[in-house]
Amino acid sequence: MKRNPFNPGSGVPPPYLAGREDQLSTFGKVLESIEDGHVENVIVHGLRGTGKTVLLDEFNRMCRERKFLPIRRPQFSEKYCNQEEFEKALKFDMRIAIETFSKVTWFKNRMKAGISYLKPKSVGIPDTFYYEPSYEKSTSIPFEDYLKKYLNDNWTVFENADFRGVILLYDEFHTVVDDKRNKQYVLSDFLAAVNEVQKAGSKYFAVLCGLPNLQLNVKKARSYSERMYRSIEVGNLNDEAATLAIEKALEGTSYKFEAQLVKSMVEDTGGYPYFLQFYGKETISNTTVSKITQRDYERIKPLVVTQLDADFFEPRFELASSGEQRALCAMSRFAGPNIPFRFIKSKARMSKNDASVSLGRLEKKGMAYNYKRGEYRFSMPMFRNYLVRKCS
Ligand SMILES: Nc1ncnc2c1ncn2[C@@H]1O[C@H](COP(=O)(O)OP(=O)(O)O)[C@@H](O)[C@H]1O
Ligand SMILES: [Mg+2]
Structure with a gap:
């Protein structure tokens, strides 16, 4: 057969998934630990194109095999830094997940399909009803409490359907950050809500996946998260x-x-x-x-x-403004992986403020990120080599 087997792309399954034994075994242990009654959450992080999304496919499969219900959202983006958009997405995903398995449950039990799958309040499995209150800006409930209540109140639906837990598999989640200017704290609120429902014994677990800045985003939003999230790094293959x-x-x-x-x-x-x-x-x-x-x-x-x-x-690269491109070119002139802010600022001939604004935008666009205080890294592998060719 004369077929080209290679498959470069975004989230497309490779012909052979190589070298991910450690990550798969760690995730297996996470599920095991949850089965034993512990609380576990995961951050999957790595540069663009390292295989995070295809690894999530495997995690998804493992969840199903072990009677966990995976709820997957593959394309988080900046839009979801807004409470209403986030709420819409969460509720939609929950409802679809419930509808899907409740149909199966009804068929399995050979029961009359006397249930409307489309009316949210009546979707569920026998004797258990899905609860979908709406969060209105005018109410005085903080968003995190709303999320907590929504998740908690619906846990029985999953529990009665015999799931060991619900695993939220969120991809491209580095794009969800707190937006102080617009008073939207979706990331903090979400992390807090998950933490609270877990304390209350509702078995929801988060697997957050994204570019390396996801780790720092989470830590900045809720400092205790560091202890609640296990880190799975997805890097280059040996x-x-x-x-x-x-x-x-x-x-x-x-x-x-x-x-x-x-x-x-x-x-x-x-x-x-x-x-x-x-x-x-x-x-x-x-x-x-x-x-x-x-x-x-x-x-x-x-x-x-x-x-x-x-x-x-x-x-x-074309997504970057000319100022941002100057910052990238300045970064490419540094030989090591951790590029000091001062170096970028001076090579790009920018003011402190301009450099920091440009770098902030480059982080949003997925090209560079603040690795730690005063140091930056590229978000794409071998980006430096490209820039050296491009900027000369
Ligand atoms: N372990 C692996 N072995 C071989 N190819 C892989 C592996 N992981 C990913 N790939 C391939 O690499 C490309 C990028 O994978 P993807 O999951 O989209 O990366 P990411 O989500 O990290 O940007 C895809 O073409 C995929 O088929
Ligand atoms: Mg991906």
Whole structure:
């Protein structure tokens, strides 16, 4: 069969999921610990394209296998920093989840379908009703208390359906932050509500996934969260796993990569999953033979690099204003991973305020982030190499 197996993209399943044994085993332990009655929450974090979303697919599957109900929202964004939008999303997801399993329950029990699945108040399993109050701005209930009550009051629906717990799998969650200017504290309120319902014995657990700044966002919003959330890092694959990601993908196809080629590809991609898929795919696309050698690869490589710039880096870089691009170029002139604010400010020739505004915007746009006090990092792997090419 002559099919190109590689699959670069966002959240698209790889031909072979390599090297995630540790993360999967940690998550397995988390579920086990919840089964034993403990409280566990997770933060999954890593640079863009490292494979967080496809790992969440696996977590989703594990939840189902072990009788937890996963409620997944794949695309959080800045919009959800607003209370009403967040509330809408949460309620929609909860209702859909309940509708889905309540239909199954009714069929299983061969009961008359005397229930309307569409009217929110009557959706549920026999004798248990879903409760959906609306949070109105005019009420005097703080948003966190509203969330807490909403979750708590509905826990019996899940409990009576024999779920061991509800796992909120939230992707791209680094985009949800407190917005002081508009007095919207969705992140703090959500974290507080989850914490409170857990104390009350309602079994909701959070798996928050996003770019590395998610960790600091959570810590800043609720300092106690540090103790409540286990961190699962998703990074580049080690050489062995990266080799497997290539070799296993080729199994069952008519393509063969020379051993030296595989080695070079692992090195050139730094073991970053998106790049591995991309290099693999483009290498095959740019040849006519099925046994591909190191020499072929060396000829093709410049094309692959140009294509990767155009597909992965360029569209992001274009999102940055000219001031933000200047800050990025300044960052690329620093050799180490942790780039001091002072260095950026001086190389970009910016005032303290302008530099900090630009960096704040770059964080929102997913290109750089405040790693710790006074130090910044890139949010995309190998971004520096691209910038060095771009900014010169
Ligand atoms: N463990 C892995 N082994 C091989 N390929 C992977 C692995 N994890 C992810 N990929 C591939 O990398 C790309 C990016 O994955 P994705 O989950 O979208 O990353 P993220 O959510 O971190 O941005 C996808 O094309 C995916 O198929
Ligand atoms: Mg993703």
